[in-house]
Amino acid sequence: MDSVRMDKWLWAARFFKTRALAAESCAMGRVMAGSVVAKAARDVRVGDRLRVENASGEFEIEVLSLSSVRGPAAKAQELYRETEESRAARAKLEEARKLMPDFDIPVGRPSKKQRRDIQRLSGR
Numbered sequence: 001m002d003s004v005r006m007d008k009w010l011w012a013a014r015f016f017k018t019r020a021l022a023a024e025s026c027a028m029g030r031v032m033a034g035s036v037v038a039k040a041a042r043d044v045r046v047g048d049r050l051r052v053e054n055a056s057g058e059f060e061i062e063v064l065s066l067s068s069v070r071g072p073a074a075k076a077q078e079l080y081r082e083t084e085e086s087r088a089a090r091a092k093l094e095e096a097r098k099l100m101p102d103f104d105i106p107v108g109r110p111s112k113k114q115r116r117d118i119q120r121l122s123g124r
Helices: 006-012 019-027 073-079 084-099 112-122
Strands: 031-033 049-054 057-063 080-082
Touching: 006 019, 006 031, 006 073, 019 031, 019 049, 057 084
Parallel strands: none
Antiparallel strands: 031 049, 049 057, 057 080
């Protein structure tokens, strides 16, 4: 096997939970092969450099081997190698995320006290 479809490989490498999500991400331009937006049907070959953006962050990787079947996570991590710059950037973003305060978003209508606070803050 010298090549595999992009969406199959991304699914097998566990970047996305389903092939449909991988294909949708390709269509939205979140997967780059070199400097070109990769379509879902593009062939992935050993040695390709990809930039993949998903919920976990942005990964810059080099393809080490091919697979069209989804296996265990340990096996999936052997399919690619992430660059050191990519790891450092993701770690920096994670630290920034930890330093941000948590906001509780109220559910439903505001209470009488909350409504008064809103009116006070809006200057009414």
